[in-house]
Amino acid sequence: MTASRTRALRLPFSVLVCSAVLLSGCSDSGSSGRKETSTTQAAQAAVPAADGDLQSAARKVIKDVLPSVVQIQASGDLGSGVVYDDKGHIVTNAHVVGDEKTFKVTTANSENELTATLVYSYPDQDLAVIKLDKLPDGLKAATFGDSAKVAVGQIVLAMGSPLGLSSSVTQGIVSATGRTVSEGDSGGGTGATIVNMVQTSAAINPGNSGGALVDLDGQVIGIPTLAAVDPNFGDSAAPGIGFAIPASMVKTVADQIIENGKVTDSGRAALGITGRTVVDAGFQAAGVAVVDVKSGGAADKAGIEAGDVITKLGDTDITTITTLSEALAADRPGQKTSVTFTRNASAKTVDVTLGEQ
Incomplete structure (x- = not known):
């Protein structure tokens, strides 16, 4: 799905944020299962x-990367x-570090355990x-590689600490690019809507979050972040459907954080x-x-008010706060679009110049 306007992926399942909880079967006095799997054993088991x-x-690639x-441990999660x-x-997922x-x-x-600061x-x-x-x-x-060069069918390796088993490696391919996926805000998720995700068949399990999705040139092409779960089967994992944040976005964000101590240009509309839905x-x-309108923001300038109900952004129907987030994630700050909303049972459409998140 790499059209000029990336459309949201309509998943028939939800997505699982892949941090892990330290369990008695996965840790050994804080070792988080490191003694159970050696790097060599993990590599041999992962590659057919x-x-x-x-x-x-x-x-x-495994030897080099x-x-x-x-492995990162924060309180009871890893x-x-x-x-x-x-x-x-070190770059990782926000849901790994939490608060x-x-x-x-x-x-x-x-x-040996090292210490690190956010x-x-x-x-x-x-x-x-x-x-x-x-x-x-x-x-x-x-x-870190160039996300524009990632191709469907490319062989990739996912490296990380699934279920506390550090230095584990799984193998798969790039199944799709350009996916838009929304995290839940429960179970440790941030509620983020992320565009241009890399979909992979390499196994992504709790604990893989923040690790590396690597191509056979030894370049990190993404940060594994989510795995799909099927609500029809008790929210069990949907095998072979995982998502990674593309490397180019990782570099854009990480470079700003390292240079400025924060993100100064989000690029998010x-x-x-x-x-609220x-x-x-x-x-x-x-x-x-619309519950509240930011003074001077895009909606305020367009005349949108609290109490209005947004039903369309551009050509995209808006039914939930998630679909609105997904539609905005596909746009850029400064882009001009239209917003359709109802006010006092009457439909109105206004032109909007999108702001920055």
Whole structure:
């Protein structure tokens, strides 16, 4: 789905935020299962004995990149991270760090716990950067690739700490690009709507969040963030459907955080409203009621008021706050579009120049 306007992915299932909870079966006095799986064992189990050249390439990538993937522990939850530079900055998911400010970090080639401090968390894109308090010997930064070059069918490896098993590797392909996926805001999710996600068949499990999705050139092409779950089967995982934040977006956000201590240019469009989903007489979602309008924002300038019910953005029908978020995520700040809404039972359409989130 790489049309000029990326449309939202209509999933027949929900998405699961992939942080993990430390369980008795996954940890050993804080070791989080590290003693159960060695790097070599994980690599051998992950790569099928197929074509010799392919297997050799995969093993080389694992040897080169896995040392740059770390395990991050915050209170009772854990996830993964990727060493971003030689100064000790590590990029991960915002839902991995949560509300914490300090963390325990374990690298792939050591069981010694390091400490790290939050630099900045950006929940709107579900990304965060933390920094090691002290640099260990041999710390190696990963190489991030160009998202524009990611192609469907490309063989990829997912590296991280699923279920607390650090330095684990799974294999798959890029199943699709350009996906728009909305996280839930329960179960540790940030509620973010993220565009241009990379869909992969490589297994993404709790604990993989913030790790690395790597191509056979040894470049990180995405940060694994979500796995699909099927509500028809008790919200069990839908095998082979996972999503990663594209590397180019990761670099854009991480570079701003490292340079400025925050995100200064989100690139995310906004109307400048607070809204909630409303239902019709048949209890079906029927639009987004405007609860509050930001003074001077896009909606305010267009004459949209509290109490209006938004039903369309451009050509996209709006039925819920999620569909509005997805529609805005596909647009850019400064872009001109139209908003259709009802006021006192009358439909109105106004032109809007979108602001920035």
